[in-house]
Amino acid sequence: MQLRLPVAGALMLACLNAAYAQNAILRIACDDDNVNAEILINGKSMGDCPLDMAVRPGTVQLKAIKKIDAARERVFEQEFRVGEGVAKRIEVLLGAPRLTPEGQRLEAERLRREQAEAQRREEERRRIAAEQARAARARIEVEVEQILTEQRAERGISNVPGCPDCPAAVAAAPDAASQPFPQAPDTVFAEWMRQARTDLQEYLANQGSFGPPASAMAWPCAVDEIALRRLSGDLDLSDLDPADQQKVRAAGKGMQDYLYYHRDIKYWPVKAACKNGKLDGPIEFWMYAARVTSFGDNLIVHPMLKKISATIADGKPVGMVRTLARTGANLTRSRNPQLAEMMKKTRSKFNTEGWMAIYQDNSVASEARTLLVSMNSTEDSNLAQTAIWKMGVAGPNVTITRPLGGGRGESVTFNGTRKASVMHTKDGKPHGEMTTFGYTIPGGLLLKDMVIPTSTTCFRNGETVTMNPCRVD
Numbered sequence: 001m002q003l004r005l006p007v008a009g010a011l012m013l014a015c016l017n018a019a020y021a022q023n024a025i026l027r028i029a030c031d032d033d034n035v036n037a038e039i040l041i042n043g044k045s046m047g048d049c050p051l052d053m054a055v056r057p058g059t060v061q062l063k064a065i066k067k068i069d070a071a072r073e074r075v076f077e078q079e080f081r082v083g084e085g086v087a088k089r090i091e092v093l094l095g096a097p098r099l100t101p102e103g104q105r106l107e108a109e110r111l112r113r114e115q116a117e118a119q120r121r122e123e124e125r126r127r128i129a130a131e132q133a134r135a136a137r138a139r140i141e142v143e144v145e146q147i148l149t150e151q152r153a154e155r156g157i158s159n160v161p162g163c164p165d166c167p168a169a170v171a172a173a174p175d176a177a178s179q180p181f182p183q184a185p186d187t188v189f190a191e192w193m194r195q196a197r198t199d200l201q202e203y204l205a206n207q208g209s210f211g212p213p214a215s216a217m218a219w220p221c222a223v224d225e226i227a228l229r230r231l232s233g234d235l236d237l238s239d240l241d242p243a244d245q246q247k248v249r250a251a252g253k254g255m256q257d258y259l260y261y262h263r264d265i266k267y268w269p270v271k272a273a274c275k276n277g278k279l280d281g282p283i284e285f286w287m288y289a290a291r292v293t294s295f296g297d298n299l300i301v302h303p304m305l306k307k308i309s310a311t312i313a314d315g316k317p318v319g320m321v322r323t324l325a326r327t328g329a330n331l332t333r334s335r336n337p338q339l340a341e342m343m344k345k346t347r348s349k350f351n352t353e354g355w356m357a358i359y360q361d362n363s364v365a366s367e368a369r370t371l372l373v374s375m376n377s378t379e380d381s382n383l384a385q386t387a388i389w390k391m392g393v394a395g396p397n398v399t400i401t402r403p404l405g406g407g408r409g410e411s412v413t414f415n416g417t418r419k420a421s422v423m424h425t426k427d428g429k430p431h432g433e434m435t436t437f438g439y440t441i442p443g444g445l446l447l448k449d450m451v452i453p454t455s456t457t458c459f460r461n462g463e464t465v466t467m468n469p470c471r472v473d
Contacts, residue, residue, distance in 0.1 A: 023054040024082035027089045028062070034092045037066040037076070049092050057084045064092045071103030126242070133238060136259060140294050144263070147301050147331050148290075160211045163266060163288045166305045167328030167354075181373075182398055182414040189371055189400060192320070192359040196373045199324055199357050200396065210326055211305065212268035212286035219267075221274035224315075228267065231317060232308050233358075234289050236261040257296065262289040284309045297335040303328040320361045327354035366407070372399040415439070429462035433470040 028039055030049035037049045040063040046053055049064055064076040074094035082088055099107055148165055158166040181197065184190035203210060229235050237245055237260050249258050268286035272279060286307050293300045306325040310317045334340040360370040375396045397420075401411040409425040420439065424432035438454040458470035465472065 022057075022084055024057055024084065025052070025087040026055055026060075026062075026082075027052050027087070028064075028092060029089060030064075030092045034064070034066070034076075034094050037064040037074075037092055037094060039064055039092075055082065057082055057086075062090060064094065066094055067100070068097055071100055071106055072097045073100050073103075074098070130238075133259065136257075136294075137261065140259070140292060140299065141263075143299055143333060144290075144292055144301055147299070147333055151331055160288075160305070161214055163212075163305070165264065165290060165303050165328075166211065166288055167303050167326050179396060180417050181396070182400070182417050182419075185400060185402060188361075188369065189402070192371045193373075193398075195322070195359065196357050196371065200355070200373065200375075203324070203355055212307075213270065216268035216270065216286070217272070219269050219279075220272055221277050221279065223279060225265075227279075227315065228285075228287070229262070229265075229289075231310060231321065232287050232289075232306055232323065234262050234265075234287070234291070257294070259295070260291060260293040262291050265289045278315055279312045281313075282309075282311050297339070299333045299335065301331040303331075316363075318363055320359055323356075323358040325354075325356045325358075327356060367403050368401075368409075369403060370399070370401040372401075373397070424459075426461065430459035431461055432472055433458055 026041075028049055028051045030037060035049060039046045039049050039051050041053075041055060042061050043063075059079065059081050061079050062077070065073055066075075067073045074097055076092045076094050078090065080088070080090075152164060155168065157164045158168055160166040181193050184193050226235070226239060229239070237248060237258075240248065266288045269283075270286065271282060271284040273281045273283075275281070284307070286305070288303070288305050291302045291304065293302070304325055304327045306323055308321070308323050310321040311319055332343070334343060354374060354376045356372065356374040358370065358372050360368070362368045373396050397413065397415055399411060399413045401409060403409050407427045408431075409428070411423045411425065413420045413422075418439070419437055421434065421436045423430055423434040426432070434457045436455050438452055440449050440451050456470070458465050458467045458472065460467075460472040
């Protein structure tokens with residue numbers, strides 16, 4: 001017996017068959033905890049998995065979503081192409097839980113609250129640290145005033161106008177200007193060394209008049225004192241970022257009470273011009289500052305008078321920055337009563353002067369280089385007047401810091417022409433082997449010579465490591 005359909009039913013079935021023939025069939029399969037995931041085809045919800053359905057030929061974007069809670073969901077996504085009359089099976093494997101849009105909003109709000117609380121705690125920590133630093137500095141300032149008062153009573157007042165504690169000149173070796181310099185590694189350092197010799201000769205010929213003019217000009221525009229102190233190398237510890245402050249203290253073996261700052265700062269502008277309200281072009285100025293360093297039972301006051309010459313553009317130095325300086329003796333005091341008493345009994349009365357010239361170009365960080373030339377001379381009241389070069393070696397101390405490429409650098413120190421030490425760096429930090437070569441300190445008439453042996457230290461990214469041989473890369 002044959003089943004006869006009405007004409008209308010036959011036509012409808014024919015149309016459905018034609019439609020399925022023109023589409024593709026998808027069987028979307030799900031097992032276990034993937035069951036009941038919502039299925040979206042090209043962004044439109046089609047039901048829950050498992051699911052059989054027809055889709056138009058072409059590109060299909062399939063997405064399965066199963067909510068865990070209001071903030072989390074698991075998702076499966078796949079994009080593919082199908083043709084007419086093709087049947088394709090897709091197995092849904094949901095991924096790891098992730099945040100829903102609402103969950104992302106809640107998480108962002110949570111992070112915002114946490115960051116605000118962290119910022120509040122950091123601001124409170126800085127406030128407390130600043131209060132502690134101010135209190136510590138106030139206590140230190142009382143001691144510093146005592147040290148400087150004793151210094152003035154013992155050595156008199158400096159003849160530099162407006163600078164009672166400026167370091168005084170001390171007679172240097174008469175042949176100092178003719179002492180040899182080490183060989184320069186390139187033409188830039190060769191030119192700087194010629195300049196250093198000229199500056200040293202001029203200084204030795206006019207030691208008594210080394211100082212700022214009696215009357216200085218006024219700055220032609222408002223100046224940023226931090227920028228001036230950065231140029232002269234006299235930033236306080238508190239001027240550094242908190243992270244850099246911690247690095248400085250870490251370098252001091254965890255001395256959390258380590259503190260240094262500069263006081264009695266005075267400027268004498270000699271040459272300066274401004275553009276758009278900022279220093280611009282060649283500048284020259286004198287500066288006095290006493291650097292105060294305190295840690296543990298130790299307190300050191302180091303006065304220094306400097307003459308800085310540079311060219312400024314867009315608020316930054318361009319090319320070589322030249323600093324000539326006269327440094328006074330380190331005025332040292334111990335807070336340990338027994339040690340302080342011993343220092344009083346054994347201290348001889350002397351004047352120590354240091355002369356220093358620094359030539360540096362940090363215009364391009366990867367090509368930063370520095371030449372430092374220095375000497376010390378001492379006048380001791382317990383002996384006949386004498387001139388003593390540091391470590392007893394004739395000639396100035398010279399340190400050459402130069403780039404080697406790839407963030408690497410090398411710093412070599414000489415006493416006269418004798419190589420005293422070599423240190424390698426990476427990204428500005430000691431990295432690799434540092435060698436200090438042996439030398440002898442002459443004892444003179446009263447003491448035996450002191451022999452210092454050669455020593456080496458291994459560094460990795462600024463930290464000392466025990467490694468022999470020193471192979472840190």
